[in-house]
Amino acid sequence: MSKDKKIDTTLSGTIIAAHGRHYLADVNGEKFQCVTRGKKTNVAVGDVVHLVQTSNDQAVIEKIAERTTLLYRSDQYKSKLLAANISRLFIVIATEPGFADDLVSRSLVAAEAAGIEAHLILNKTDVADLLPRARERAGVYAALGYPVHEVSARTNPEHALAVLRPLLAGQSSIFIGQSGMGKSSLINLLVPDADIAVREISAALDTGKHTTTFTRLYWLPDGAAIIDSPGFQEFGLYHLSEGMLERAFVEFKPYLGGCKYYNCRHLAEPQCAVLTAVAEGKIAKHRHELYAQLLHESAQTLY
């Protein structure tokens, strides 16, 4: 008897927006405003959740289904969940304004550690005078095996759609990027009614004017999901252990195990295969510097 009752009141849905401790879940097209029990903030956009309905359009998140992936940032104080259950990460960069290699690499490292396939989108290829330099910089990542897709959202939207649609099909994707790269322009191309959806979501979450400060998920007609996240200025990776870090730099892989000391940290040790590769130009200096910086940061962890 009580078992039957439970089936009646428990819903299953997907978290499509998160703002502070307020979440919006999509249950077969119906939207529910959700909260967690207690002060938990361990829910991410993309999470599949079990809900207990409390009113017409409100529910409590009872349970988070096991995740296939979880992308997150962290500093020494807390973690910030970016998205759950995604299969692809798209980092939007552009010819202008200039993009930060530090943020691109941090995003790539986060994706590697989470087992998510990462791609770069080089937007604004119409800015012809800055294109060669941007290509050269993006080429560093292409050489590491990360696909780089060139588009111009503004001057050639049809081409951008033709490039991106097949990459999104059947996937759960997240778009991230620094402010000004054209991420919103691309999302609006891919999700024509994104503006309406954002207004609906912000009304439901009562976010007021801060419409661009929350992460949200859109469904594409084929059932694929695309998650738009707010622009960010920093990408802390305090949660990654030393072992995870060295493996998240894909170009280190051929050299791991080749160092004199089995517990080599690849910082200043003698006969370090990674340092030798840096000296020989086989590993980009800025990537190794970031690795050292991330090791330093994760050593600052308070707990």
Ligand SMILES: Nc1nc2c(ncn2[C@@H]2O[C@H](COP(=O)(O)OP(=O)(O)OP(=O)(O)O)[C@@H](O)[C@H]2O)c(=O)[nH]1
């Ligand atoms: N030249 C050129 N400009 C573009 C292109 N795509 C977008 N822009 C312009 O770049 C600026 C930033 O675009 P947005 O789409 O707002 O960029 P965003 O990355 O979402 O930036 P935030 O909203 O600040 O996070 C706008 O002025 C766009 O019109 C492009 O392909 N070429």
Ligand SMILES: [Zn+2]
């Ligand atoms: Zn080493």
